[in-house]
Amino acid sequence: MKRRDLMKWLLTLPAAQLLAETDPTLQFQFCMLALGPDWNTRERALVKLCFEIQKRCNIPIENQARSCTINQVLDVGSPFFIVSGAQPLPEITTHQADLLRTALNAGGLLLFDCFADANDDRFYRSAIKMMQKVFPELGPPQKIPNDHTIFQSYYLLKEARGRTNRTNYLEGWTRGNRTLAFFSHNDLLGALETDSLGNWSNNMEIGGGFRRELCFRLAINLTYYTLTLNYKKDRAFPPVIERRRRQ
Amino acid sequence: MSLQLDTFGPLWLEWAVGLLLLSLWGFSILSTRAQALPTRIAVSLLRLVILGFTYLLLHQPTLIRTIRKSPERNIAVLIDRSGSMGAPEKGATRFEKAETVLQQIQDQEPKLSLYEFDQELYGPLPKISGANELTGKRTDFYQSLTQVLNKSQNISGIVVVSDGHDLGRFTAMDLDETRNWLKRLDAPPIHGVLIGNKSEGPEIAIHSIDAPSFSYVRAPLTIRATVMVRNLPEYPRQIQLLEGQNIIQVKDLNVDAQGFGNVQFEFYPETIGEHLYTVVVPPHRTESNTANNRQNILIDIGRDKISVLHIAGSITWDLQGLRSMFELNNLVDLTAFFIMRTRDHMQIGTDARSIGPDEMALVPFPTEEIFDRQLYGFDVIVFQDFDAGNYFNDSYQMRRLLSKIKSFIQEHHGALIVIGGPQSAAGPSLGVTPLADVMALVPPSYRVPYASELEKAVVTQKGKYNPILQGFEPDLHRFQGHMDRLTPNPKSEILLQTAQKAALLATLESGTGRTVFLNTSSSWKWYRDELEKGLTGSAYQAFWDHLIKWSIQDPSMNQVHLTAFKSLERPLDLDVEVLLRQKDYQPAKNVSTPLLLSSIQDPDQVYTANVQTNQQGQAQIKFHVAQPGYYRLSLPDSPWQELAEPQIVFLGGSQDEFGNQDPVPETLSRLANLTGGKLHESQDLDVKNWAWRNQSREEIIESNRLKLRNWVWGLPILLLLAAVEWYLRRTRYLA
Numbered sequence: 001m002k003r004r005d006l007m008k009w010l011l012t013l014p015a016a017q018l019l020a021e022t023d024p025t026l027q028f029q030f031c032m033l034a035l036g037p038d039w040n041t042r043e044r045a046l047v048k049l050c051f052e053i054q055k056r057c058n059i060p061i062e063n064q065a066r067s068c069t070i071n072q073v074l075d076v077g078s079p080f081f082i083v084s085g086a087q088p089l090p091e092i093t094t095h096q097a098d099l100l101r102t103a104l105n106a107g108g109l110l111l112f113d114c115f116a117d118a119n120d121d122r123f124y125r126s127a128i129k130m131m132q133k134v135f136p137e138l139g140p141p142q143k144i145p146n147d148h149t150i151f152q153s154y155y156l157l158k159e160a161r162g163r164t165n166r167t168n169y170l171e172g173w174t175r176g177n178r179t180l181a182f183f184s185h186n187d188l189l190g191a192l193e194t195d196s197l198g199n200w201s202n203n204m205e206i207g208g209g210f211r212r213e214l215c216f217r218l219a220i221n222l223t224y225y226t227l228t229l230n231y232k233k234d235r236a237f238p239p240v241i242e243r244r245r246r247q
Numbered sequence: 248m249s250l251q252l253d254t255f256g257p258l259w260l261e262w263a264v265g266l267l268l269l270s271l272w273g274f275s276i277l278s279t280r281a282q283a284l285p286t287r288i289a290v291s292l293l294r295l296v297i298l299g300f301t302y303l304l305l306h307q308p309t310l311i312r313t314i315r316k317s318p319e320r321n322i323a324v325l326i327d328r329s330g331s332m333g334a335p336e337k338g339a340t341r342f343e344k345a346e347t348v349l350q351q352i353q354d355q356e357p358k359l360s361l362y363e364f365d366q367e368l369y370g371p372l373p374k375i376s377g378a379n380e381l382t383g384k385r386t387d388f389y390q391s392l393t394q395v396l397n398k399s400q401n402i403s404g405i406v407v408v409s410d411g412h413d414l415g416r417f418t419a420m421d422l423d424e425t426r427n428w429l430k431r432l433d434a435p436p437i438h439g440v441l442i443g444n445k446s447e448g449p450e451i452a453i454h455s456i457d458a459p460s461f462s463y464v465r466a467p468l469t470i471r472a473t474v475m476v477r478n479l480p481e482y483p484r485q486i487q488l489l490e491g492q493n494i495i496q497v498k499d500l501n502v503d504a505q506g507f508g509n510v511q512f513e514f515y516p517e518t519i520g521e522h523l524y525t526v527v528v529p530p531h532r533t534e535s536n537t538a539n540n541r542q543n544i545l546i547d548i549g550r551d552k553i554s555v556l557h558i559a560g561s562i563t564w565d566l567q568g569l570r571s572m573f574e575l576n577n578l579v580d581l582t583a584f585f586i587m588r589t590r591d592h593m594q595i596g597t598d599a600r601s602i603g604p605d606e607m608a609l610v611p612f613p614t615e616e617i618f619d620r621q622l623y624g625f626d627v628i629v630f631q632d633f634d635a636g637n638y639f640n641d642s643y644q645m646r647r648l649l650s651k652i653k654s655f656i657q658e659h660h661g662a663l664i665v666i667g668g669p670q671s672a673a674g675p676s677l678g679v680t681p682l683a684d685v686m687a688l689v690p691p692s693y694r695v696p697y698a699s700e701l702e703k704a705v706v707t708q709k710g711k712y713n714p715i716l717q718g719f720e721p722d723l724h725r726f727q728g729h730m731d732r733l734t735p736n737p738k739s740e741i742l743l744q745t746a747q748k749a750a751l752l753a754t755l756e757s758g759t760g761r762t763v764f765l766n767t768s769s770s771w772k773w774y775r776d777e778l779e780k781g782l783t784g785s786a787y788q789a790f791w792d793h794l795i796k797w798s799i800q801d802p803s804m805n806q807v808h809l810t811a812f813k814s815l816e817r818p819l820d821l822d823v824e825v826l827l828r829q830k831d832y833q834p835a836k837n838v839s840t841p842l843l844l845s846s847i848q849d850p851d852q853v854y855t856a857n858v859q860t861n862q863q864g865q866a867q868i869k870f871h872v873a874q875p876g877y878y879r880l881s882l883p884d885s886p887w888q889e890l891a892e893p894q895i896v897f898l899g900g901s902q903d904e905f906g907n908q909d910p911v912p913e914t915l916s917r918l919a920n921l922t923g924g925k926l927h928e929s930q931d932l933d934v935k936n937w938a939w940r941n942q943s944r945e946e947i948i949e950s951n952r953l954k955l956r957n958w959v960w961g962l963p964i965l966l967l968l969a970a971v972e973w974y975l976r977r978t979r980y981l982a
Binding site: 026027028055056057058059060074077078079102103105106107152153154155156177178224226227228229230231232234236237240241244247 | 561562563564565566567568570571574581582583585586587588589592602604605606607608609610613669670727728768769771772774775778779784
C-alpha cells in the first residue's frame with residue numbers, strides 16, 4: 001500500500017466510524033416528543049425506566065431515551081413516542097399529522113402523560129384535538145377496559161396507576177385490535193422520576209413504595225404491549241391468567 | 248250398511264227415560280182396556296212405534312254405508328344405475344342385463360312404477376334410461392328404498408334389480424337395525440334380482456372403503472376399510488395401507504360372524520395435492536379372484552391455514568413487525584412463544600426480590616410440549632433472533648429436541664425460517680446444534696460479531712429468479728445489522744448478500760423440507776420505509792408471504808401448474824388448464840408442450856395432446872377417456888417436466904363403485920328375507936308366483952254416513968204415524 005493511500009485510509013476511518021454511529025439504532029429506545037412548553041420536565045424518568053427494563057425484561061434497550069420533534073418522527077429507529085406535559089399542546093400542521101400517522105401505522109405507539117393539576121384539563125383537550133387531526137376516523141379516546149392486553153402483557157395489573165390519583169383507568173385510541181395511543185391522567189412518569197443520585201424526584205400523592213412499583217409495572221407493560229401486541233391474548237394464556245387473577 | 252248409536256247421557260238417565268216411555272206405553276194399553284181387541288192392538292202398536300222412534304232419535308242414530316274393493320296392485324321396480332352396473336358381464340354390461348330383466352318383469356306385470364337409483368332415487372320414469380347415461384355414482388339401498396317408500400304409500404311390492412354392491416348405510420347396519428328400519432317404513436315384500444355372477448369359492452376382498460374425498464395437511468385423516476371373507480376359516484390377518492410403494496400403516500383384521508370386518512387407519516398427511524392410497528389385503532392361497540384384494544382411494548389434501556410456530560428469543564421491533572403481519576393474515580394459524588424473561592433476569596434482576604409468579608402473566612417455555620408433542624402439527628417454524636441457550640434444561644434435551652426439528656424438516660416436509668439478530672449472534676450458536684445441518688447459513692462458533700451498519704443488499708444471480716424476491720427492491724429494502732462470518736451450507740442458494748459478499752438471505756432444500764436464513768432483524772423497517780415513500784407497504788407483506796409459501800412448498804410458488812377439472816355430468820371427461828411460467832415468473836408465451844394422460848392400472852390407456860400457451864402462459868385442453876379409473880396427468884418429454892407436479896385424477900364417477908365390482912348377493916338376500924320376498928337369479932324369473940302384500944284383502948274405498956235426525960223423511964213418517972193414531976182414537980171414541 002502506498003503511503004498516500006494509507007493516509008487516506010487513516011483519515012476516512014474516523015469519518016466512517018462517525019457515520020456508523022449516526023445511523024439510527026433499531027434497538028428499543030424511548031423517544032420524548034418535543035411538543036409543548038414542558039415536554040422535557042419528566043425526561044429523567046425514562047433513564048430509571050430504561051434501567052428497570054434492562055434488569056427485568058428480555059428487551060434489548062438503549063440506556064438513554066432520545067428526543068425528537070414531530071417533524072422527525074419517521075427518522076426515529078424506535079417509534080415509542082411519549083408526550084409529557086401539563087400545558088396545552090400547540091396545534092400541529094396537516095403535514096406533521098401525516099408524519100405521525102405514518103409512524104403509528106407502521107407499528108409505533110404514542111403515550112400522552114399528563115401531570116397537570118386536578119382541575120386543569122387543557123393538556124387533555126389539546127391532546128384530543130391533536131389526535132383528531134392525526135386519526136380523524138377514530139373519534140375521541142375511549143376508556144381502556146380492564147381486560148385489555150396492557151394490563152397483562154407482562155405483569156398482571158388491575159388498574160392504571162400514577163403519581164397522582166385522578167383516574168384509575170387509561171384512555172386510548174384503538175383501531176381494530178390494536179391501540180395506537182394511550183392517555184394517562186395520573187403523571188405516570190412523575191412516579192418513575194429520580195434525580196442523578198437515584199432519589200425519587202416526586203412524592204406519591206397516595207401510598208408509597210408499592211404504588212410506585214405498580215407504576216413501573218404499568219410502564220413495562222406498555223413497553224411489552226408495544227412490542228408484542230396481543231400476544232397475551234393467544235389461546236395459551238387466557239386460562240392461566242384468569243386462574244392467577246382469581247387467586 | 249250399519250247403524251251407529253250414541254248415548255245421550257249417563258246410563259241411569261237412559262234407563263230412566265226408557266222406563267218412563269215403557270210406563271207410558273203400559274198406561275196407554277191399560278187405558279184402552281174397554282175397547283175392542285183389534286183397535287187396542289193397533290193403537291198400542293202405533294204408540295209403541297212412536298215412542299220407540301222418539302227413543303231412537305235421542306241416540307242420534309247414524310246409518311253407515313261402506314263400499315269395499317280389492318286394491319290395485321302397485322309394484323315398484325328399482326333398477327340400479329350405479330357405477331358398478333357399467334361393469335361388463337358376458338358380452339353386455341350389467342345395466343343392459345338389468346334392462347332385459349325389466350322387460351321380463353313387464354311382460355308379466357304390465358302395471359308397475361319404474362325407478363332408477365344409485366345414491367338417490369330417480370322416478371317414477373316412463374322408460375329406462377340408456378346404459379351410456381350412467382354417471383358412475385355409488386349404490387345406496389338405504390337412501391333409495393327410504394325415498395321410494397316415502398313417495399308412495401300403497402306399494403304392494405318392490406323389485407330391486409341390482410348387483411347388490413351397496414356402499415351406503417345399509418351394509419353398515421346390523422340385523423336388528425335393518426329390521427327396525429324396514430318396519431318403520433312398513434316395507435312390502437322386496438324381491439331382489441341379482442345381476443352378475445355369484446362367486447361361490449373361498450374369497451377375501453376389500454368390500455368398501457370409507458374416506459373423505461378432501462382432507463387437510465397435517466390434520467388427522469381417517470380411512471376405514473370393510474373387508475369381506477367368504478368360505479375361509481383362516482384368512483390373512485393384516486391389512487396394509489400404502490401410498491405408492493410406501494407402507495403407511497398396517498392394521499389387524501377381525502371378522503364377525505357374518506363375514507365382515509372393519510379396520511381403521513389414521514395418520515397425518517404431510518404434503519398437499521392429490522394422494523392415491525391403496526388398501527391391500529394379502530390374497531389367500533386358495534383364492535381364485537385376487538383382483539379385489541386391493542382397492543385405491545384418491546384423496547385431495549389441501550391446506551386450511553398455514554400453521555406457523557413463531558418463537559422469538561428477544562423482544563424487538565422486528566418481532567412486533569412480524570407478529571403484526573401474522574395477526575392480520577387470515578391464512579395464518581399462529582402459535583407464538585416469546586422469551587420475555589431469561590434466567591439471567593430472574594437471577595440478577597429485580598425479580599430476585601421475589602415478585603411472585605401470580606403477579607405476572609408469564610408461562611414457562613413449554614419446550615417439550617411444542618418441540619416434542621405438537622411439532623408435526625406445524626407447517627413452518629420461525630426462530631426469530633433465537634439462540635440455543637436459556638430455553639432447554641440441559642444439553643441432552645437440546646440435542647434431542649433440535650434433532651427432532653431436523654427430522655421434521657428432512658423427513659416430514661417441514662419448513663424452518665431462521666431470522667438472525669443480536670441475540671442469536673451473542674448467545675450460544677444454533678450452529679453447534681443438530682440444526683446446523685439444515686440451516687442455509689451456519690454461525691461458525693459460540694458467538695459471532697453483529698455488524699450494525701446499514702447495507703444495501705445485492706441480489707445474486709440465483710436471487711434474480713427466485714420467487715421469494717419478486718417485488719423486492721434493494722434501494723428501498725435496506726438491511727440494518729447482520730450476523731457476520733456465517734458459513735453458507737454447501738447446498739444452499741444465496742439470494743441476497745452485502746457488497747462484501749456477506750450472505751443476507753439464503754435458502755436450502757434439505758431432505759423433503761426447506762429452510763431459509765434471513766440474516767437481519769430490520770425487515771420490519773421496510774414497511775415503514777414504504778409508507779414513508781407514499782407506498783402501501785405491500786412489498787414487505789409480499790416478501791414474507793413469498794418466503795413462507797416457498798418454505799412450505801405451496802403449489803402457488805411452482806413455475807408450472809396443471810389444474811384438472813372434472814364434471815359430474817360427464818364423468819369420463821377431463822378439462823385441463825396449464826400454466827407455464829419462466830424462471831423469473833413471467834408467463835411463458837406461445838410455448839408448445841405435450842400433455843400426457845395415462846391410466847395407472849392399465850398401461851394401454853394412454854392419451855396425449857399438444858398444447859400451446861397464450862400470452863398469459865395459459866392453455867386449455869379436454870380429454871375423454873374410454874374406461875373409468877385412476878389417471879396420471881403429466882408433461883412428458885419437455886423442459887417443463889421436472890417443474891410440473893404430476894396430477895392424479897379419478898375419472899368415472901364414484902371411486903367406491905370402481906374399487907370392487909363383485910356382485911354381493913348377501914345384501915339383496917337380507918332385504919328379501921326380512922320382508923317376505925325372495926332373492927332371484929336373473930335367468931329364472933317367475934313373476935306371477937311372487938308374493939305381494941294384501942293380495943286377498945279388500946280395502947274400504949268409500950264410506951257414507953246418514954244421520955236419521957237429518958233424514959228428510961223422518962219427520963213426515965213420525966207425523967203420519969201420529970196422525971193415524973189420532974184418527975183411530977177419534978173414530979173409536981178414545982179421546
